[in-house]
Amino acid sequence: MHAVRLQTEYLTNPMGIDIQNPRLMWNCESGIRQTAWEIICRNSSGVTWDSKKVEGSSMRAVYPRELSSREQITWKVRLWDENDIPGEWSEGTFEMGLLKASDWKAQWISGDYRVRRKNRYPVDCFRKTFKAMTGSARLYITACGLYEAVINGRRVGDFVLAPGHTDYRKRIQYQTYDVTDLLVPGINVMEIELADGWYRGSCGAWGLRNQYGTRTKVIAQLEADGQAILVTDSSWEWSNDGPIRFADNQDGEVVDGRMTPGYGGKAAVTSHPVTPSASNNVPVSEGEHFSPDILTTPGGKTVLDFHQNIAGYLEFTLNANAGQRVFLRFGEVLDENGEFTQKNIQCASKKRVTPLQQVEYICKEGKNYYKTRFAIFGFQYALLETDADWRPEDFTAIAVHSAMEETLDFSCSHELINRFAKNTLWSARNNHADVPTDCPTRERHGWTGDAEIFVGTACYLFNYDAFAGKYVRDMQDSQRRNGNIRQISPVGGIDFYMNTMDGSAGWSDAIVLIPYRIWKMYGDDKILETTYPSMRRYTEYKIRSLGKWYRTSKPTGIERGYRRYISNYGQSYGEWSEPIDVKPFRTSDFISPHPEETTAYIVYLLEHMGQIAEALHLTEDQERYAFLAGEVRKGYQKLSETRKYTLDTDRQARLVRPLYMRLLNEEQTAYAKDRLLQALDHYHWHLGTGFLSTPFILPVLQDMNPGYAYRLLENEECPGWLYMAKAGATTVWEGWEGHDSHNHYSKGAVCEWIISQMCGIQVSGENHFIIAPVPGGSLSYARASYRSVYGEVESGWERNGERTVFTGKIPSNCTACVRLPGGKEYTVGAGTFNFEE
Ligand code: BGC
DSSP, rough: EEEEEEEEETBBBBBBEEOOOOOOOOESSSSSSEEEEEEEETTTTTTEEEOEEEEOOOOOEEEOOOOTOOOEEEEEEEEOOOOOOOOEEEEEEEEOOOSSSOOOOEEEEOOSOOOOOOOOOEEEEEEEEEEEEEOEEEEEEEEEEEEEEEETTEEOOOOOOTOOSSSSSTEEEEEEEOOOGGOOOOEEEEEEEEEEEEHHHHHHTTTTTSSSSSOOEEEEEEEEEEEEEEEOOOEEEEOOOOOOEEEETTTTTETTTTTTOOOOOEEEEEEEEEEEEEEOOOOEEEEEEEEEEEEEEEESSSEEEEEEEEEEEEEEEEEOOTTEEEEEEEEEEEOTOOOOOOOOGGEOOOSSSOOOOOEEOOOEEEHHHHHHHOOOOEEEEEEEEESOOOOOOGGEEEEEEOOOBEEEEEESSHHOOOOOOOHHHHHHHTTTTSSSSOTTTTTTTOHHHHHHHHHHHHHHHBBOHHHHOOOOOOOOOOOOOOSSSSSSSSSSOOOOHHTTTTOOOOTTTHHHHHHHHHHHHHHHHHHOOOOOOHHHHHHHHHHTTTOOTTTTTOOOOOOOOGGGGOOOSSSOOOTTTOOTTTSOOOHHHSSSHHHHHHHHHHHHHHHHHHHHHHHTHHHHHHHHHHHHHHHHHHHHHHTSSSSSSOOSOOOOHHHHHHTTTTOOOOOOHHHHHHHHHHHHTTTOOOOOTTTTTTHHHHOOOOOOOOHHHHHHHOOSSSSSHHHHHHTTSSSSSSSTTTTOOOOGGGGGGGHHHHHISOEEEEEEEETTEEEEEEEETOOOOOEEEEETTEEEEEEEEEEETTTTEEEEEEOOOOOEEETTTTEEEEOOOSSSEEOOO
């Protein structure tokens, strides 16, 4: 037996992390059971840790020694199998970044000009010539803005939109690059370009600017064999007369290919109050490439169709004359007349329409190469206007997203379900650019609710732990003094009227629900420990809201004694975005509390907190939260008996939520189940839920009868999941009808049900799975293979007349409880299984 897929802190051979006592992790291959392991770690001076043979089946160990800045560790691990035979060694590495403020010898530098808030500026260009010898070299670099560094004409690393998105006023992440191969002995040149990025460029739905600061700046330190050989300081040359005349995350770029930076000035030295820290996350990088088909619209416009809605940008190579112009606009759809449009993704005020998602490029004489450098766009189509000669093959679209390992393979006999699952993967890729976003076009915000709704699916699609950990830190960074959690993190680009919605049920609860899920899927108890203080402050804030009255609160009709267990406080979204004929939107929805949703989520929150407190051995908290959950649940039950919040309703969400969260007493539960079936009948078995309850409805129906869940899932009409796939979508839409954004992943959260129930793959504690497939509907087979944190697990079923065959594979060193629909249960170990019923 030997170890494969070696990871440090859920990352493969990471460089520049700053986590002390990192977890070393592996999967097992070729053997049934790991009975012992041994790890030997070395740095440049020799062995730093030899665990010796340790009995046990755990596929992770904590590095026990203190690590210093720049320390490079090579670790090797060997395993003993069920016959106590040791296998071959496997090897991994990790490298620490700069751990102390005093490690930074570099200074922050910026362009030498007076910044006016209202003005926009070209990209800054910095340059420095320096001497180097050969040897191992690292570049530590970050920016308030976006940077791209080049050494001797070659780009450093592949991080797009570096340094990523945080609240730069509180935390700023640096990257560590191995630049050994870029250096030459003797004279070298390093250039850095610096753009506005999220820091001072457009942010959020209304493209607000200067959200984190007004003066963009960069800091870089190049080290050879651990010694700084080049640091940013006042000796760097600077100018802003390079080709990129304008760069904005949302509005795009203006580039003059004829220009080259003159470096006529000097960099200005500045400062930043926060010491950079490592991101401990995957980079954002280029992924899939697409070639276009060319359309001529009825209005005579030329449009490039890449056939896949992506987040990314475009590159082209053209032979042109100096001064010829290429203009591109990026959009997701064609309008009802077949014309290019951006209307579905833009917000328009009197002052501005945003995002523009456009590129204007002025050619130089001869060969022109262009690729967007400081923006990504959400698009399938590009409107092209140019007076230069071009061919379709001159253009390529490139998807850009966080480079998480993809971990799922799924297929079934229903083509539209396959299509929908693929679309969900695409929307998930498109909405992970260092931060999980709502969409890659209009807002590009780290909406907590979207991420919370989707986290279960994200954990099947990706190796998600490191990414989620970074986002949880973003949420912690923006936590309010009173404990409330923002609806959007990193905070920035948020309009004043939205601040009042912080704490919205189902959105801000992400601070508890995301780490909880990460803990369950990845066995990550550290995320609970590090987030617990923030979770607790948020929970206490929510508890304080019980029984309080808000200025726009409406009477609930609930008996006096129970009011203290109802949250009728603050503004919140409620269920949000139910189909219009189920519940038309009213502005009062925006400015009033939603006692039903909020109270339900407080119970849900308290129950999760109870489990988390138990896992952390915090008995007092555990008991308090369990007790309060019981009391608030009683309040919710009383609320359900009032006229306003009665269970006698056709609003599916009102029935699905309490059933999913088990909020009702026995009698109410039975009633709600019947009433839900009636509500579905009244709505022709279309989905009538909104933002929050859509992921809950299939588990609730399955619990009643799996046939109901399949009936709803397979409905191809609108509103319904498959309607989008049927309409030719390549991503998941924001609204069921497809009028607005075409790239919101949250409705794809139903894929969690597809994998965990239809295919039946559930992670259930360390090295253990529950395999409980639920065949149904018109499907003749379904299968999935999931590269879980404990190894690759497979489960599938195929119908054969009256019989169904269940097959799968449990990874080495793992066990599973296979539960068949007929009620039989089997305990299986590593290897394949095959049952029939
Ligand atoms: C965003 C959503 C978000 C919602 C809050 C929308 O504008 O795009 O995905 O969660 O607002 O209601």
